[in-house]
Each structure stands twice: as structure tokens, then as C-alpha cells.
Amino acid sequence: MGYRPLRVVRLLLGLALAAAVAPDLACGPGPARGTKIEQVFRFRLREDPPTLDPALSTDNLSGAVLCNLFRGLVEIDPETLAVRPAVAASWTISPDRLTYVFHLRDGVTFHNGRAVGARDVEYSFMRTLRKETNAPWRWALDPIEGARNFTEGKSAAIKGLKVVDDSTVELRLAKPFAPFLGLLSLLPASIVPREVYDDPSKAYQRAPVGCGPFRFARWEQSNFIELLAFDGYYGGRPTLDRVVARIIENRASATQEYRAGGLDSLDEVPPPDDKALQEELGSQILYYPYLATGYLGFNHALAPFKGNAKLRQAFNYAVDKKYLWEVLMPGYLPAHGIIPPGLPGYDPDLPGYPCDPARAKRLLAEAGYPEGRGLPPIALWVNTSEDNRRIAEAVQADLKKIGAAITIKEVDWSAYLKAVEGTPDTPGQAQMFRFGWFLDYPDTDAILRPLLHSSNFGPAGNHIRYRNPRVDDLLDRALSLTDEAQRADLYRQAERIAVMEDAVWLFLDYYQSSTLFKPYVKGVVPTPLGEFRIPLERLRIEKGPS
């Protein structure tokens, strides 16, 4: 009870500060004040988003804003990662898995009030694929038959895209590709209105128009981006009236702002060893899985890892991942495999490699290097960063315990990438390197195929030059299936081979997101898609009357 007056003072202070910092925010358009407390959610962006054009977006900053403004034919359920209807109410897939027919939902309107029709889908896809648009993630639509030819200017239309009638679109693929629906949920596949996006002055770059739950209000560079609830959203008007993305670069200032009440969420949480801040804010931190896996890659084309699975297993058993991620650098989950939790193919029963130095020593001897004797010099490459060095040193110390001596090589990012990736024909020079893989789209294929399929040597993702025909075959077969359970099963089989038999990497960690939310923010749906993809249309603010 004794806390009460203090809390009131703090709240008042917070309000005063918020009013002082952004006086114009407090009286923006919205429902008449007084009748009801305006529902405002303010989150922090590190920098201005590089673009507000959905066709050009590849990064999470622009994604954080755009995912609220735009919708594609389908969307990903933020919790289950299953594909669900969005602008398309339903679809059918032909038995040969090549033809997709989408039936558009009635009553979907753009923020400018016009109804969305099949022609808009055609226009949007053509815009993204057109060479002049220069969409970096054009590949999302590449599976459509004739997409390449259209981009290269060899045809005036996309062969596989047909507008059947005003509310039906047919897409034909060049070959079966199971994750195709998932690709259609990506921002470059958003549906945009032609009358806005044909503007030669490109005004849409600063005033995007889509059909998502929020509509764009304004963008003050380096200050804030404001979104308003869209009354005509097909899924029902969001509870929030207003969303403000405040651009605050400095981490310390953002933390202060959050403490003072100027932010309702914050993407950077206090470091675990900042006792005072942890005590104050620790209970407001939300940890949840994120679709990314961290590992140390073994170069399968170079000695000593080439063709020596025992050695790779020995290294795996030597490293104490539990200590590494639970004590030394909390905030990650120790990994036992490749597919991160949250994905359909995730296998909680995969044994992985728990720390077992005795076993590691035995395997090292069986690999031909008893006590590490005869091991050639091994360099572990990392790109320069405090955390990377710490991880590398911890691994180095653990390996030393079984007798394997490695050196650490710290280089800048571009030199590092060059040494790690190699080219499709020649291996990179790094024998061992630390890497993290973020999934481009939420499908197990997006991690196993680039990293392990033998057709992806070099920069495409298979830096380690792993080749196992059984794994290749499983991955290829999974692409032509549509039953998600069957697909997940194939992926689990492939993962088991890569992890338990071939020990392709030194499996390190699954990433986690951590975000601060004020206790009055309700309806938070933690999603493996990342902190900026938490669906804002489901949030509500429950502050007591102040």
C-alpha cells in the first residue's frame, strides 16, 4: 500500500514527459478524446526504415512498419506458422501441385477506399517482378511459371499468372514447390493499388497504401512513424487506435524512454549482469524462440574435417553448450540440432550432442588423433565482435580439454564472408567458422535446403560443402509434398542424418527474441517470426483510468 503515492507520481511524470517529448503526438487524429481513452501503442525502432515500399523491403526495420500496412494473398499465422487466408479467402491446388487457384475475399478494401480485385494481384506481382522495380526479394515470386522471362523482358506478361474473373486468380508454377504459399506471405508479394503505385513521382515511397489492419499517417524522419487503425480492415478494426514507431538510435536513451513511460515496448532488454535494471524491468522481459540457428561450420572440403565424421562428433561432444548459453551468455537456447523450435519440423527428441568430454576424447582417438596428436593447425574464424570472441574462446577452452588445440581468427565481416563462403566451385579457406542462419521465410526448407543441399555450394548457403545424396533426396521429396505432417517428417529424417550421423556442424544455439513489454500491454502473441512481427492488431492497452 505504501507504494501507491509513488506510483501515481511516476505515472504523472511519465505522462508529462511523453507530452513534453512529443506534443504533436498527443493530439493527432483519432477518436474524440474524452469519450474513451485512446489506445496508443508506442514501440521503438533503431533507425529509420530504409524503405516503406513493400517490394523493396528485406530488413526487419521496414518490415516492422510494413507488416501492419500490407497483406498478401495469404499470411503466416504468427503462432503456428501455418499459412492462412488473407486477401484470398480460400484456394485450391491441382493434383499435380502446379496450379493454385485463389478466390479473393469479399469486402477487402485498400486504405484509399477502393475494393481489392484480381487485377490488383496481377498488377502487384508484375510490379515486384519487373526489372525496373529492382526488388531484392524477387525470388519470392520466381516459382511462378514465366516469372524469369518476364523479369528479363522476354515476355510482356507472366505466363503462369491468369486473372480468371474479378475475384479469382490462377497461378501456375514451373515445377512443384511446397513452400510456395509461404513465399506469398512475404512483403514483396503484398497487394498494392495500381493508382497509387503507378505514380511516376513515387509519392508512395513516403505514403504507402495497402489493405492491412493499419493505415499510414505520417513519417517524421529520425523521429517517428505514425499509423492509424484502418476502419475498413477485412479482419475487423484493430483495438489500438494509433501505433507510433519511435526512432531512437541509442540503446541507453531508449531504455530511459521506456522506463519513463515514453515507450510501451522495447526490443533491447537490459544486459543480464546489470543487476539494478534487471530488478526493475526483469519481470517485463518476454523471451520466445526466434527462427534462427547458430553453429560452428566445419569445412567438409578441407582437412582435417573432410570425411572425418568421428572428429566432428568429438568436437561436438567436447563443447559444453549448456554452460555456454545458460551461464556464460544467457539469452540463447543450447541447440541439439539444426531446425529451431517453432518450425514444424522441429524435433524435440533429437539427442544431439550433450557435453561429454570422455566420449569426445574416445572419438578423437578413433578419428585418428589420440589426445589431439597429429591434428593439423585448425583456425576458427569469427567476424570481429566481443560476443563472437567470447564464444570462440569458450569453445577453444573446451576443445583444449580433450587435447584439440585450435586458434581463433578474427576478421571483419567482408573478409570473413569471403573466407567462409568460397564460390560454387572452390571451397572457402576457413576450416571452421561461426555462423548464424536466419530463415528468409518460415518454412523448414528455408534452413535445410540452403545450408545442406549439395546444389547450394558457396554463397547460396552450403558453405561447409556438405554432400549426402540421402539428405538431398529427402529435401527434394519434401518439396513435392503438400501434406505438412509428411513434409515435417521428411525434414526430421534429413536432420537426423545430418546431425547424428554426419555431425555436419558443431551445433551451438537456437536464437531467442527478448522484448520488454509494459504490463498494461495485453494480447501479446510471441511469434518465432521475430519481435517486430508480433501482430499489433491483436494488442490492447489496459491502463486503469488515470
Place this chain on the structure above:
Amino acid sequence: MRLAFLRPRLSLMIGALLVAAFVLCAALAPWLVLLVGYGPFDQVAPRSITPPTPPDSTHILGTDTLGRDLLSRLISGTRISLEAGLLAEAIALVLGTIVGAFAGYFGGRTDALLMRCTDLVFAFPEPLLALAIIAAVPDPETAPLLRHLPHPSIGMVFLVLGLLGWAKIARLVRGEVLRIRGREFAQAAQAIGANGARVVVRHLLPNALGPLIVAGTLGIGGNILLEAWLSFLGVGARPPLPSWGTMVTEGQAYILSKPWVCVAPGLAILVVVLGFNLLGDGIRDLLDPRRGVIAA
């Protein structure tokens, strides 16, 4: 008069003490570490607490970011610092003396050419040149010659520092040689038929020894500092070697919350470099007769 005589002695004494302690520590490092009870590479912090752990009775200086005993690492680090300081300075002295003696004794074109070479070295800021050379040899572990050293990355550092330090020494030696060459005893030696090498080695260099000792001592301190600086930037000693510079880097993220991690090695660098500078200054004052007169 008395005070003036004492003042140089005082800095000399403090410097000598600090340097002696440092050298002793480096010489006895393996045994001192045994005495501490923890190796410099052993992760000794409890496996349940996120390191760095604060100083306590078992770990007098606490542990570092990986839970290794800081005192043990600090002691082992004296070896790296001393190695880098001494060996780099030895390289610089040998090279610099040869170049300087040549330039000073022969004069003329040889002198001009050699001195332009030193100008070239002086033209670059020392740390930048060091960075550039190190960047040019990205892999000391596989480089010829270097890879046979126990710690190739450190070998690279003292090679680079030595190659940078010679110019100063060359200038100094040249100046001394020029000064002494005109003296009667040098001319007498030449007159009785001593050849050039003999004159330089037997007559000129011994008389230039004083300034060389001073420059060498100061140079060691400078090298230790540069080594720490290079390691701090991540291009010197490679982890897990306990170079003081590396230790400061590792601790800098904790400078506010867990200051001991970088304060301990930072202080060590400060004290040792101070020691060498005091010692060098002290020797100079001692050898320089004019100083005393002016001070009096």
C-alpha cells in the same frame, strides 16, 4: 647541489624498482602461477555463475569474462609484455645501430640515402604503420619462419615493432657517430691505420652507449604500450594468450558494471610503462653532465 643530485636518483630508483619487479615477475611467471594455484587458461569460476566474478578470497583479482583467474593471467601476461618489449627493442637496436653507424661514419651519399629511409619511417604515424604491416600478414600461424615460434602472433608483433623502432635508434647513433668521429681519439685511431669497421665498433660505438641505453630503455616501455594497444585492437596477441591489451579489450564491455576485469590489466600496463620511462629518464639524467649543472 645535493638535492639536484638526488632528484634524478629518485626517479631512477623508482623506475629501477618497478622494472626489476616486472622482470622478476616475468622470469618467475610459471612458478608464480603455480603459487596462485590456477593456470591462466583454466576456467575456474563456479560453473553456475555468469563470469566475470568479483574478487574474493580464492581469486584475489576476480575472474575474467570466461571465468579464468585474473591474477594468474596478469602474471602470465608479464612474459608476453616483456618478450614483446625486449625482443622488439633488440631488433630495433641492432638494425638502428648498423644503419646509424654506416650513415654517420661514411657520410655523404650513403648518409643521405639512409637518412631518407628513416624519414620514410618517421613520415608514417607509428601505430598506423604497425597496423598496416600486420594487416599485410594476415596469417602469422602459417607464415614462413613465424609459424615455428611458440606464439606466431606475438612474433609478428615484436617483428613489426622492431622494424618500426630502428629509425629512431639510427638517427641517434648517426648523431653520436658524427659527433665523436671528429674527436682526437677517433682520428688518432684512423691515423694509425685502423680500418673503418674497427674504428666504429671499438672507438665510436662504445662512446655512444649512454644515449643508446636511454633510448633502449624508453623504447621497451613504448613497445610494451604498443603491443598492448595492438592486442587491444585485436591484431596483436591472439586469444587465449593473456596479453594485457587483450585483457583490457575483453573487460571493456564491463567497465561500469564489473570494472576489475579491465582495470587490473590497465593498471599493470600503466605501472610497467611508467617504470621503464622513469628508469630511462633517470639513466639519462645520470649520464648527462649538463643536467646537473643547469639544475644547480
